Amino acid sequence: MRIGILGSGDVGKALARGFVSRGHTVTIASREPEKLADFVQHEHRDKLHAATFEETAREGELLVLSTAFTVAKEAIDLAGTENFAGKVLIDVTNPLKFEQGKPLALSVSGNDSAGESVQRWLPNAKVVKAFNTVGHAHFVDPKFPNGPPTMFVAGDDDKAKNTVEQIAESFGWHVVDAGTIEASRYLEAMAMLWISYTIRTGNAQHAFKWLHKA
Numbered sequence: 555m556r557i558g559i560l561g562s563g564d565v566g567k568a569l570a571r572g573f574v575s576r577g578h579t580v581t582i583a584s585r586e587p588e589k590l591a592d593f594v595q596h597e598h599r600d601k602l603h604a605a606t607f608e609e610t611a612r613e614g615e616l617l618v619l620s621t622a623f624t625v626a627k628e629a630i631d632l633a634g635t636e637n638f639a640g641k642v643l644i645d646v647t648n649p650l651k652f653e654q655g656k657p658l659a660l661s662v663s664g665n666d667s668a669g670e671s672v673q674r675w676l677p678n679a680k681v682v683k684a685f686n687t688v689g690h691a692h693f694v695d696p697k698f699p700n701g702p703p704t705m706f707v708a709g710d711d712d713k714a715k716n717t718v719e720q721i722a723e724s725f726g727w728h729v730v731d732a733g734t735i736e737a738s739r740y741l742e743a744m745a746m747l748w749i750s751y752t753i754r755t756g757n758a759q760h761a762f763k764w765l766h767k768a
């Protein structure tokens with residue numbers, strides 16, 4: 555599959571490596587694609603390419619939004635909303651709010667979420683919230699003593715969720731369908747729990763596991 559990743563920070567790069575490791579062809583977007591030359595050269599040059607946001611969104615069969623939420627709308631506009639139509643878009647964003655002297659918080663919460671915002675901005679895309687409740691170091695082949703941790707997905711299109719579930723499973727995750735895109739409200743709150751625990755303990759070696767009794 556041709557994957558387009560919108561965002562070239564640590565999150566985007568981790569997912570790019572993961573997709574390439576599973577045999578997908580990946581284009582990763584940047585305002586200045588030439589600045590990714592070293593990353594592209596180091597990581598499977600025949601399967602990984604850098605391009606503009608518009609080129610990445612146009613060429614990708616499945617897209618990933620991995621920017622900071624503060625610039626997510628700008629990234630979508632640069633990519634061109636028409637290039638998302640009919641495509642699955644994995645939304646990895648969390649609407650984190652950093653204010654000096656105040657604890658980390660969500661800028662969107664309660665009766666709304668980043669996931670719902672992205673779906674409103676792109677009504678013709680099939681948005682699936684995923685990969686937002688754990689640090690990027692664990693995205694691919696997560697190793698924990700008690701077996702695979704749980705990746706939660708949320709979205710309005712069941713077929714799109716199934717596609718993302720298969721991707722997460724190929725990366726080594728147990729997957730739970732959390733519901734419609736409105737469930738992003740709870741997954742983004744879970745991300746806050748993951749982040750706050752990491753900050754408090756100084757340890758990022760943890761993930762959520764859903765236990766279900768038949």
